[in-house]
Amino acid sequence: MSLTTPAPTTTAAAPAKPAPAPRARSANKRSGVPYAFLAPALVLFAAFLAAPIVYAGWLSLRKVKVSGLGLGAKSRTEIWAGLDNYTRSLTDPEFLPSVTRVGAYGLIVVPTMLGLALLMALLLDADRTRESIGKFARISIFLPYAVPAVVASLLWGFLYLPRVSPITDLFEAVGLTAPNMLSSSGTMWAVANIAIWGGTGFNMIVIYTALRSVPTSLYESARIDGASEMMIAWKIKIPIVMPSLVMTFVFSLIATLQVFAEPMTLRPLANTISTTWTPLMKVYRDAFTRNDIYSAAATSVIIALATFILSFGFLKVVGRRAFNQED
Amino acid sequence: MNKKFVPFAAALTAAALLSVTACSSSDDSDSGSSDEPVSLTYWSWTPNMDKVVDAWNAKNPNIQIVVNKQDGGDPAVTKLLTAIQAGSGAPDIMQAEYQKVPTLVSADAIADISAEVGDLKAKFPDGVWNGVTLGSDAVYGVPQDSAPLMFFYRSDVFEKNGLEAPKTWDDYAAAAEKIHKADPKQYIGTFSATDAGLFTGLAQQAGASWWGVNGDAWSVNINEPATQKVAAYWGGLVEKGVVDNKPMYTPDWNAALNDGTQVGWVSAVWAPGVLEGSAADTKGKWKVAAMPQWDAAAPATGNWGGSATSVTTQSKHPKQAAEFVSWLNTDPEALKLLANTANVYPASTDATALLTEPPAFLSEQADYYAIAAEAAKAAKPFTYGPNVNVAYSSFNDAFAKAAEAKKASAFTEALTTMQQTTVDDLKKAGFNVAG
Numbered sequence: 001m002s003l004t005t006p007a008p009t010t011t012a013a014a015p016a017k018p019a020p021a022p023r024a025r026s027a028n029k030r031s032g033v034p035y036a037f038l039a040p041a042l043v044l045f046a047a048f049l050a051a052p053i054v055y056a057g058w059l060s061l062r063k064v065k066v067s068g069l070g071l072g073a074k075s076r077t078e079i080w081a082g083l084d085n086y087t088r089s090l091t092d093p094e095f096l097p098s099v100t101r102v103g104a105y106g107l108i109v110v111p112t113m114l115g116l117a118l119l120m121a122l123l124l125d126a127d128r129t130r131e132s133i134g135k136f137a138r139i140s141i142f143l144p145y146a147v148p149a150v151v152a153s154l155l156w157g158f159l160y161l162p163r164v165s166p167i168t169d170l171f172e173a174v175g176l177t178a179p180n181m182l183s184s185s186g187t188m189w190a191v192a193n194i195a196i197w198g199g200t201g202f203n204m205i206v207i208y209t210a211l212r213s214v215p216t217s218l219y220e221s222a223r224i225d226g227a228s229e230m231m232i233a234w235k236i237k238i239p240i241v242m243p244s245l246v247m248t249f250v251f252s253l254i255a256t257l258q259v260f261a262e263p264m265t266l267r268p269l270a271n272t273i274s275t276t277w278t279p280l281m282k283v284y285r286d287a288f289t290r291n292d293i294y295s296a297a298a299t300s301v302i303i304a305l306a307t308f309i310l311s312f313g314f315l316k317v318v319g320r321r322a323f324n325q326e327d
Numbered sequence: 328m329n330k331k332f333v334p335f336a337a338a339l340t341a342a343a344l345l346s347v348t349a350c351s352s353s354d355d356s357d358s359g360s361s362d363e364p365v366s367l368t369y370w371s372w373t374p375n376m377d378k379v380v381d382a383w384n385a386k387n388p389n390i391q392i393v394v395n396k397q398d399g400g401d402p403a404v405t406k407l408l409t410a411i412q413a414g415s416g417a418p419d420i421m422q423a424e425y426q427k428v429p430t431l432v433s434a435d436a437i438a439d440i441s442a443e444v445g446d447l448k449a450k451f452p453d454g455v456w457n458g459v460t461l462g463s464d465a466v467y468g469v470p471q472d473s474a475p476l477m478f479f480y481r482s483d484v485f486e487k488n489g490l491e492a493p494k495t496w497d498d499y500a501a502a503a504e505k506i507h508k509a510d511p512k513q514y515i516g517t518f519s520a521t522d523a524g525l526f527t528g529l530a531q532q533a534g535a536s537w538w539g540v541n542g543d544a545w546s547v548n549i550n551e552p553a554t555q556k557v558a559a560y561w562g563g564l565v566e567k568g569v570v571d572n573k574p575m576y577t578p579d580w581n582a583a584l585n586d587g588t589q590v591g592w593v594s595a596v597w598a599p600g601v602l603e604g605s606a607a608d609t610k611g612k613w614k615v616a617a618m619p620q621w622d623a624a625a626p627a628t629g630n631w632g633g634s635a636t637s638v639t640t641q642s643k644h645p646k647q648a649a650e651f652v653s654w655l656n657t658d659p660e661a662l663k664l665l666a667n668t669a670n671v672y673p674a675s676t677d678a679t680a681l682l683t684e685p686p687a688f689l690s691e692q693a694d695y696y697a698i699a700a701e702a703a704k705a706a707k708p709f710t711y712g713p714n715v716n717v718a719y720s721s722f723n724d725a726f727a728k729a730a731e732a733k734k735a736s737a738f739t740e741a742l743t744t745m746q747q748t749t750v751d752d753l754k755k756a757g758f759n760v761a762g
Contacts (some may be wrong), residue, residue, distance in 0.1 A: 066757040069542045070433045070713050071461065083680055088755075159577035163586070267576045269520050271727040275720050288405045290722045290752065291434060294414070 053304075060085050060297035085298035094276040095299075101188070102278050106256040109191040109199075114248055116196070117203035121241075122233050124204075125211040138208070142201035149198060153265035156194045161269060184269035191273075194262045199255070203248040210244040212239060246318055250311050257307050260284070279303050340358045352372075364389045365644045367419040367651065370407070372397040373671055374600075383651060390647045392420070400424045400634070404431070411436045411641065414732050419642035420652060421470055422636045426524070426711045426719075427457040429538075433468050433713040437637040439465040443649030454673045454708050459635045462540065469656040470477040470639030471665070474701035476628045477529045479602070482591040484513070492616035496560060500620040503569040508589060515591040517571035517580070517728075518561045521729035523719035524631050525593065529561075530554040531709040533621055539714030544748040544759035545712055548748035554601040555739055556621075558609075562738025565730060565745075572730040573738030579603035593618070595631040596672040596699045599686035613689055615698055618755035633674065638750035672699060714752050 018243035069077070084278040090097060121142055124134055144152065160181040162168045170176035181190040212283075222232050232324040260280040267281075275289065277303070279299060287296035369380065369392050377394040388479065395404035395418060404427050410416035411434060423431055431437045445465060448456050451470050459468045478499075480492060484503070488509055492501035503515040530537070536675035541547040541578050548554075564570035573579060573591070582591040585605035592598060602613060616626045636655060638648040655661050662678045665671050670686070672678075685695035712718075741742040753760045 034341055064756060065606065066433070066760055069540065069545060070756070070758050071429070071463070075433070075437065161577060161582075163579045163582040163588075268574060269579070271520055271574065271731040274724040274727065276724070285720060288409070291408050291430070291715050292715075292756075 011152050017261055040300055047061075056297045059114055059294055060301050063294045066212070082188075085295050089295060089299045089302060094282060095279070096273070098276050098279050098282060102257060102259060105188060105192055105195075105259060105278075106253070108188065109256055110191075110249065113196045113199050113252060114203060114245065116200045117248065118241075118245065120200070120204045120237070121207035121211055122126065122237060124208055125237070126229065134271070138205070141204055144198050145201040146158050147198065149194070149261035150265050153194055153262045156190070157269050160190055160266075162266045182266070182272060187266075187270065187272040191262050191266065195255075195259065199252065203252070206248050207241050208307065210241040212252045214240050220259045246315070250314060253310060253314065254307055257310070258301060343387045344422070348521060348545055350725050354582075358702040364391065365647055366391045366393060367642070367648050368395050369420040369422075369651075370403055370418045372423040373669050374397050374402060374421065375669045377450055378668050379655070379661065382660065382664055383654060387651075390644075390651060392651055394544065397422070397695050398617075400427065401631075407436055407639070411639075414468065414558060417433055417639045417641040419644060419648045421637050421639050422471070422634050423637045424439045424632060425455075425470075425630070426527070426715045428458060428467055428635065428637075429713045430715055431637070432721075435640055437565065438468075438469050438640045438642070439467060440645060440649040440652070441466040441637050443638075443646050444469060444653045447545040447653065447657060450675050450677060450704065452674070452676060453708055455633075456636075458709070459637075464635065468635035469652050470635045470672040471595075471656050472633050472684050472702055473632050473674045473706070474597055474672065475547075475699060475706050476525075476532065476593060476595055476618050476631055477698060477702050478616045478618055479592045479594055479598050480616065481587065481612050484587065484590040484613050492614070493619045495623050500560075500569075501692040502562060502591075503564055504567070507569040512588050514569070514583075514589055516577060516593060517573050517589060518565050518726075518730055519573070519575035519580075519585075520723055520730045521574040521714060523722040526557070526633040526722060526726070527709070528595070528629030529557050529593070531707050532618060532627050533557050534627070534707060535609055536707075538710045541709070541761045544761040545715070545753060545760045547712065547746060547750050547753065549718065550742040551748060554742060557669065558736055558738040559741050562735030564734050565738075566735045568733070572733060574727075577600055579627075585609060590730060594700070597632065597670070599688040600670050605687040606607065610688060611691065615689060615692055615695060615703060616645050617698060626700045626701075626705050627707050628707070672703075682758045712749075712753075713758065715758075718745055718749040 029079050061081055061083070061084065062078050065077050065079045067077075120137075124137055125130055126226040129137070144157070147155075159165050159167055162178065162180065165178070180186055218236060219232055222236055227235070258280055259278050263273050263277045264284070266283060267275070275285045282305065283296045283299045283303070285300065286292045346517065367390065369376075371394055377396075379395050380392045380686055383637075397404050397406070403422065404424075407417055407421055408431075411589040416434070421431075421435060421437065428437070437639075447469060448464075452473070455470045455473050459470055460466055478492060482567045484506065485491065486580045488502075488505055490502050490505060495500050499515070506513050528535070530553060535548065535551060535553040535557075536555070537547065539548065561570065565572050571583075573583075576718060580589070583609050584592070584602065587609065592602075594601070598615075599613075605609070606613075617626065620626055636652045638645050638652060642648050655665070656673070657675055657677070659677065659681070662673045662675055663681050665673050666682050667684075672682075679696075681699050682699075689695055722741075722745055723746040726738070729737035729741045750760060
């Protein structure tokens, strides 16, 4: 098929055109085919991804100007703001602490989650476990991923609140005081715990799937050479699943930068999570509590740029090493 | 599939997708005469409001109201403002808390219905009526309920400690200490940083009015002596550890009310409904009294909540909507339903005669509504500004920090933050700000 060869440099206008069915003959007709196939995807991409992004960019350069008391229908006008919203976003005293917080959160969540996922994948891939409890264990580890973050946060919220938590009762039964997870030192761990609980299963499945695609002959020859299971895991399995680890790392990095649902759901339960606890919560507060979508758009653009730079920067750094066996 | 047909089919799919999106965003815009049957949507979070509305629908086949249940005041306003910005999706009629009215007017979300509702001023207390006119000739809604603050307490625990309902805030502080000393697990109450509305009511009682209009400029007075007094008072109690610092409306707080670790609650006239839900096991043990006072000789109180019913600027049938809104909040039949079925405390002065039975949760307190009526009369005037949302979210953050720190000085510093944030926001948006 020749479908893989179009160079769609001028596709923007193509999808809107009605199909050139009647005039078609030979080469002319054939060149229309790929565009027609692409049309649905391009329309959806343009309408639900590109257009909102452009609109957010536009909004971030605007602001509302109120005149006088601001009462009545005609007292608000939208005006050009230039880079004002960006300057204010970056110099907001709450912005830097929220970025630092997300950094610390990422340092806890990403290594712990991926470490656990890798460990569990290796354990499940071992011959003995795979045959006995493999299926059950895989499903139970994966299951938390199927729980929506808001629901998970509500569940964990109940477990964190001393008066309704069975964990507190357990601690008391053995004569200990349960740690207060929603205190100023505990909050970070409380939020990170929910993310790790919810995310480990997904990453485990990705790594496990990569492990399963390794031909068993590799392990057999290693065993003949006298390698222990630990050696096989360390010297063969981990290097082979490196591309999967890189991929899960990038996914986790992006999820970390966008952490929102967990702290947002826990916020009303504690004094220790502010409305600007993470950058994305600041976006939410600006847009929906302060009714200032312009500042919110500017902060969103900043977050998006940071995500792009970090993800692609990371891929550039590790890319060659991680993927060299596939080149 | 026939090869010739393929591109055509694909393009058709794309076209169909486009036309579907196009259809869903266009609204039918028939203006309709008043005789034609209309269906109006009404956003409210009041329980059983649909039953009150049923009475109207039965008698007015041409103006049918559909109640759309909302989560609460804040999410409903967020949704409404988003719909206003989007240009469609707003209801015809909206429950609007008094503190949100200036915000909604300023965002051009609710309409002036003075021409449609006529003169209703005489039916409401002045303070309440001022909440929907903002001191102008416009009418941005009809007051539905008022929510004067009162003091709810566990009479059994107070009796056991030899205490009476506190008459002054000094009494309250003494009672707080006595109760907590007698049982270190028990608290007379909690200072909740998640409920700016209650703190506003407490400041209102002390004589604060955080916003004001001077000519064509707004003034902001949050960091002022009356509010500072209130903040320092609660900060002192939290610092001493005799008042808890946990937020309200959490599963933890519900459990504390139910298991008797929180034995008092400064709350509004609607509190019995909340207590019934969260502290069912303590039924019959609660009593209500007038608010503790700063000056026992001049009783005052504040409000926590209370709302008006407004018509949105997106409604295509403002006349019919206003007709319903006016019936709902002034007609004796509607007031009766509001009070008895929806359990609200109607703002209309005609309603006082209708409320004789105390709420079920405090069934032994025969004078419940007499105390509430006294409290409603004693509410001090308070003006809300166009960025209450900003001030309140600043309250949440600043006072959460203070409550966590358990330092009285942090409580008064939090007011500085609130004042600064609120003024900066007004100036940034371009409002005229005095001072």
